[in-house]
Amino acid sequence: MVDVLIPKMGMTMKDGTLVRWLRPSGTVVEVGDPVFELATEKLEAEVEAESAGFLHHGVEEGTTLDPGGVVGWILPEGVAPPAAAPQPAAAPSGAQSSDSSPPQSTAAVNRRPGERIVASPNARRVATALGVDLALVAGTGPGGRITSEDVEQAHAAGPPAARSAPVDDQGRIMVSPIARRLAEDRGIDLSLVVGTGPGGRIVKEDVQDFVPPTPGQSSGPSIPTTGPPAPAEPAAEFAPRPEQRIPLTGMRGVIAERMHASLAEMAQLTMTMEVRMDKAVKLRKKLRREWDPFERAVPTYTDLVVKAVALALREHPRLNATVTEEAIVVLDDVHIGVAVALDQGLVVPVVRHADREPVSTIARETSRLAAAAQDGTLTLDEMTGGTLSVTSLGMFDIDVFTPVINPPNVAIIGVGRIRDGVRWKTTKGRQRPVQTRQMTLSLTIDHRAVDGAPAAEFLRSVRTLLESPMALLG
Amino acid sequence: MSEPRHVVVIGGGPGGYGAALAARAKGAQVTIIEAERPGGQCVNHACIPTGAMLSAAVPFLEGQELSVMGVIDLGDQLSFSRAVARKDALVARMVEGIAASLRMAKVQTIIGNAVFADESTVIVTAEGTERRLIADSFIIATGADWIVPELPGLPAGRVVTADVIHATPSAPETALVLGAGPAQTAFGVEYAVLLAASGTSVTLAVPGPHVVPGLDADLDPLVDQALSALGIRLMTSAQVVGGNSDGVVLRHADGESEVAAASIVAADARSPAIDAASPSRAGVICDDGVVVDRTCRTNVAHIFAVGDVTGGAMVTAAASHMGEVAGANAADGGQRRTRLGRLPHSLHTVPEIAWIGATEADAAGLVENLGSATIDLGWSARSITLGGREGALKLVVDLDLGEILGAHAVGPGASEIIAVCTAAMQAELTVEDVAAQLHWHPSHAESVREVAQRLIDRR
Numbered sequence: 033m034v035d036v037l038i039p040k041m042g043m044t045m046k047d048g049t050l051v052r053w054l055r056p057s058g059t060v061v062e063v064g065d066p067v068f069e070l071a072t073e074k075l076e077a078e079v080e081a082e083s084a085g086f087l088h089h090g091v092e093e094g095t096t097l098d099p100g101g102v103v104g105w106i107l108p109e110g111v112a113p114p115a116a117a118p119q120p121a122a123a124p125s126g127a128q129s130s131d132s133s134p135p136q137s138t139a140a141v142n143r144r145p146g147e148r149i150v151a152s153p154n155a156r157r158v159a160t161a162l163g164v165d166l167a168l169v170a171g172t173g174p175g176g177r178i179t180s181e182d183v184e185q186a187h188a189a190g191p192p193a194a195r196s197a198p199v200d201d202q203g204r205i206m207v208s209p210i211a212r213r214l215a216e217d218r219g220i221d222l223s224l225v226v227g228t229g230p231g232g233r234i235v236k237e238d239v240q241d242f243v244p245p246t247p248g249q250s251s252g253p254s255i256p257t258t259g260p261p262a263p264a265e266p267a268a269e270f271a272p273r274p275e276q277r278i279p280l281t282g283m284r285g286v287i288a289e290r291m292h293a294s295l296a297e298m299a300q301l302t303m304t305m306e307v308r309m310d311k312a313v314k315l316r317k318k319l320r321r322e323w324d325p326f327e328r329a330v331p332t333y334t335d336l337v338v339k340a341v342a343l344a345l346r347e348h349p350r351l352n353a354t355v356t357e358e359a360i361v362v363l364d365d366v367h368i369g370v371a372v373a374l375d376q377g378l379v380v381p382v383v384r385h386a387d388r389e390p391v392s393t394i395a396r397e398t399s400r401l402a403a404a405a406q407d408g409t410l411t412l413d414e415m416t417g418g419t420l421s422v423t424s425l426g427m428f429d430i431d432v433f434t435p436v437i438n439p440p441n442v443a444i445i446g447v448g449r450i451r452d453g454v455r456w457k458t459t460k461g462r463q464r465p466v467q468t469r470q471m472t473l474s475l476t477i478d479h480r481a482v483d484g485a486p487a488a489e490f491l492r493s494v495r496t497l498l499e500s501p502m503a504l505l506g
Numbered sequence: 507m508s509e510p511r512h513v514v515v516i517g518g519g520p521g522g523y524g525a526a527l528a529a530r531a532k533g534a535q536v537t538i539i540e541a542e543r544p545g546g547q548c549v550n551h552a553c554i555p556t557g558a559m560l561s562a563a564v565p566f567l568e569g570q571e572l573s574v575m576g577v578i579d580l581g582d583q584l585s586f587s588r589a590v591a592r593k594d595a596l597v598a599r600m601v602e603g604i605a606a607s608l609r610m611a612k613v614q615t616i617i618g619n620a621v622f623a624d625e626s627t628v629i630v631t632a633e634g635t636e637r638r639l640i641a642d643s644f645i646i647a648t649g650a651d652w653i654v655p656e657l658p659g660l661p662a663g664r665v666v667t668a669d670v671i672h673a674t675p676s677a678p679e680t681a682l683v684l685g686a687g688p689a690q691t692a693f694g695v696e697y698a699v700l701l702a703a704s705g706t707s708v709t710l711a712v713p714g715p716h717v718v719p720g721l722d723a724d725l726d727p728l729v730d731q732a733l734s735a736l737g738i739r740l741m742t743s744a745q746v747v748g749g750n751s752d753g754v755v756l757r758h759a760d761g762e763s764e765v766a767a768a769s770i771v772a773a774d775a776r777s778p779a780i781d782a783a784s785p786s787r788a789g790v791i792c793d794d795g796v797v798v799d800r801t802c803r804t805n806v807a808h809i810f811a812v813g814d815v816t817g818g819a820m821v822t823a824a825a826s827h828m829g830e831v832a833g834a835n836a837a838d839g840g841q842r843r844t845r846l847g848r849l850p851h852s853l854h855t856v857p858e859i860a861w862i863g864a865t866e867a868d869a870a871g872l873v874e875n876l877g878s879a880t881i882d883l884g885w886s887a888r889s890i891t892l893g894g895r896e897g898a899l900k901l902v903v904d905l906d907l908g909e910i911l912g913a914h915a916v917g918p919g920a921s922e923i924i925a926v927c928t929a930a931m932q933a934e935l936t937v938e939d940v941a942a943q944l945h946w947h948p949s950h951a952e953s954v955r956e957v958a959q960r961l962i963d964r965r
Contacts, residue, residue: 208935209908209934209936209939210907229845316624333624
């Protein structure tokens with residue numbers, strides 16, 4: 033039996049009204065069929081069936097219930113709906129209908145064991161090829177049918193490392209005998225447990241690690257939305273487990289506060305530029321050959337960018353600045369912050385006078401600072417006073433992003449992945465493609481302090497330096 | 507769908523070639539760089555040569571028994587040099603098999619050295635030329651290095667690592683085998699038995715209180731007795747304190763002794779080859795080994811590490827398993843996790859020794875209602891048909907859950923018995939499931955069912 037629920041749509045939703053049934057009681061519905069019209073203070077939406085079967089109305093049109101309130105049921109043929117009608121929201125508060133809506137009734141991807149999966153033949157083929165479990169894929173095609181795009185999206189979103197209890201062809205939950213016994217001992221509902229064993233089956237460890245979903249977080253059936261699917265209300269199974277909650281305190285809290293303040297206070301604008309890195313790649317190779325034997329630190333690509341940015345800032349001092357309430361203060365010294373990712377978050381230690389220091393010193397300094405950051409031994413001095421930051425996501429295969437300015441700076445530059453590109457070379461009047469190494473720089477500026485055109489000029493200076501990198505060694 | 511990822515595997519041992527094949531199976535383009543020969547330490551210097559040598563020594567010892575009874579007529583000499591030659595041929599065949607499977611899977615194999623230049627590039631030196639390989643993912647599988655231990659009063663030249671034993675033309679007259687390396691393996695027992703069968707007068711000295719670390723202490727007497735019967739002198743809690751030109755002085759559980767040792771064999775002195783590929787240049791963090799999580803990822807998300815180089819158990823079974831997990835994850839960005847909690851061990855000696863999981867002592871504090879049962883393998887039908895040698899099988903069980911926590915066997919068929927237990931434990935079968943199994947008669951596997959049944963009857 034699957035309850036049809038008033039879904040919780042957003043944190044502030046207090047209650048929802050079933051405006052109109054879209055299917056009569058007793059009719060057959062498929063997954064994804066619109067079932068009823070819902071109205072809340074803020075929006076109106078059609079609520080879809082999350083399983084297939086016979087729809088039974090539980091309440092009259094116009095009934096208002098708390099989120100999670102049961103308005104009806106989807107049942108197999110010949111099964112009678114429960115007698116007790118759900119209580120309207122007007123009933124004593126606190127008596128949330130969470131009792132009648134067990135947390136497992138949820139999102140589109142959470143099918144019941146044995147439920148028929150509607151998928152296109154191509155989707156099935158793609159699912160087999162990618163090793164995606166169709167039972168875990170939300171369908172967006174007609175009538176909730178799973179399309180090959182859905183499968184590809186589900187694959188991209190993560191491996192099929194089971195997100196909820198895996199079921200076999202017959203709809204039985206796949207679980208090892210020991211895991212089953214342990215779940216019985218502990219009174220754990222296996223349908224809520226994520227399986228990580230062979231073929232995604234539930235093993236002892238999964239039951240041991242299981243943390244029950246927090247009550248009151250069950251949401252209703254899937255909601256068709258315009259625009260991207262709202263990640264807002266996770267279904268109970270996918271609700272954050274307590275051990276995964278990352279409190280907004282300490283470093284994480286500071287980052288949250290500063291980044292939000294940064295976006296709230298500044299007028300941030302990001303622009304990107306392609307840089308040909310062929311010469312920089314060659315230069316690094318050469319430096320490795322020449323410097324390695326003498327144990328001179330060979331610069332990383334980020335180090336080269338740090339140096340290029342520092343030199344370019346001399347020509348474009350407007351980007352080496354701080355905005356105060358009264359004025360834009362252009363700074364004399366160039367200190368470049370270099371973002372280092374840690375488990376707990378991000379720290380931005382500072383390379384002092386990067387415009388004056390030789391690149392080998394910068395290389396040594398960034399690796400020393402990165403090590404200190406990992407060890408947690410950075411001093412306050414090492415983390416403050418940066419006049420512009422460089423942040424790299426290249427190692428995560430990111431090409432372009434919109435870095436967020438580190439206040440009180442007025443700009444930050446993002447370093448993308450070094451990748452293969454193509455440029456057209458003209459020989460004897462004919463154009464032919466030549467392989468080239470490329471990288472994208474993403475510059476975010478505070479539009480209050482700098483305009484787009486000078487920012488673009490700055491970025492072009494950085495590019496020029498990186499494309500003729502011998503200048504960085506001077 | 508996007509282009510296949512390029513995965514570079516550094517090291518062609520069991521972890522590396524396992525990873526390469528797994529990544530290939532997931533559609534990645536794979537390059538494997540091996541410094542020496544495909545197969546790595548396991549195939550070229552450890553498991554396979556040892557196994558091949560023991561496959562001469564063990565039948566020889568069994569034949570001796572029949573010979574004494576006059577059942578067969580056998581000489582009293584094992585030709586060590588011929589065993590070595592046979593071993594070399596078998597190892598070559600294994601190497602070729604691995605090379606062929608890599609070839610057939612269309613894995614590009616380079617014999618050369620690879621070191622990281624940065625997090626996305628390795629520099630490969632092969633046949634005097636250097637080239638750079640840029641890849642989406644890297645798998646570090648550089649294995650372990652033999653470390654000759656420094657022993658007081660003994661020049662380093664007198665101490666040999668296990669790989670050297672396989673390559674000598676004849677067995678030494680006397681030998682001291684130093685068991686258990688940093689990873690607490692028991693391979694020293696294999697070398698002791700091999701040498702004893704080859705006519706060497708062997709002393710086996712182990713640093714801990716047990717000859718076989720990991721094996722339930724109840725079975726220790728069987729091991730001690732069987733090894734003593736081969737003429738092996740055992741010393742536990744032993745430490746080398748000095749030596750002279752042909753002897754070694756050891757302090758051990760029963761005092762101090764000088765033993766004759768023309769050859770000193772450091773059986774499993776290996777240490778993770780952390781720096782072989784300079785992973786620190788890619789920002790990879792190393793501790794005693796390269797640090798990885800259960801998906802085999804290092805702190806750098808697209809760089810993985812598997813096997814001995816990560817420290818831990820430092821056995822091939824673990825490396826292969828990690829390789830399969832890492833290879834698949836590297837190819838598709840997956841989050842598959844290793845399951846190394848139930849890792850079996852096997853010594854192909856006389857007697858066979860094998861175990862998996864916890865000893866009774868290990869498990870004592872962990873579960874409320876611990877049960878164990880031990881049966882005498884000497885009376886199993888299969889053991890009797892094989893000559894009636896002694897043995898025992900012990901099962902350690904959480905009686906509340908019916909979970910088998912450990913299985914330990916010494917004697918006929920121990921490896922086969924533990925293989926059955928391994929399958930049951932990894933599938934998380936209950937002790938009742940195991941008692942309900944049906945096996946061939948007479949077979950070693952029957953003993954597993956029997957000991958499980960005994961535990962149930964007692965409950």
